[in-house]
Amino acid sequence: MGTPITQxxxxxxxxxxxxxELTFDLIFKDEExxxxxxxxxxxxxxxxxxxxxxxxDDVISIINFDPxxxxxxxxxxxxxxxxxxDRDVYGAQQHAPLxxxxx
Numbered sequence: 001m002g003t004p005i006t007q008x009x010x011x012x013x014x015x016x017x018x019x020x021e022l023t024f025d026l027i028f029k030d031e032e033x034x035x036x037x038x039x040x041x042x043x044x045x046x047x048x049x050x051x052x053x054x055x056x057d058d059v060i061s062i063i064n065f066d067p068x069x070x071x072x073x074x075x076x077x078x079x080x081x082x083x084x085x086d087r088d089v090y091g092a093q094q095h096a097p098l099x100x101x102x103x
Contacts, residue, residue, distance in 0.1 A: 002102035008033040014095035017074055019081040022091045024073040024098060034069035042103055043071050051097035
C-alpha cells in the first residue's frame with residue numbers, strides 16, 4: 001500500500017507564482033526519503049495531472065532541489081488570480097491533493 005507522503009515531509013504548501021501559476025513545495029524530513037521519491041520519480045507530470053485534473057501540458061515544471069531536500073512543482077492556475085471565480089487569490093489552499101500521495 002505504501003507510506004503516506006505526509007509521513008515523509010515536514011512541509012507541503014502551495015502559493016501563487018504570479019497571477020497565472022501556482023507553485024507547490026514538498027520539503028522532506030530526511031535525505032533517504034527525498035532521494036527515494038526523487039530517484040523513483042514518484043512526483044511526475046502524470047501524477048500531478050491526475051491529482052489536479054489538468055492536462056499534463058499545464059504542469060509547467062517539477063524541480064528537485066537537492067540542497068533543501070525539496071521538490072517544487074509549478075502548474076498553470078485554472079483561473080487567473082483575483083479574477084471572477086477565483087476562490088483562493090493567494091493560492092495558499094491548493095496543496096490538499098498532494099496530501100493523498102502514497103510512496
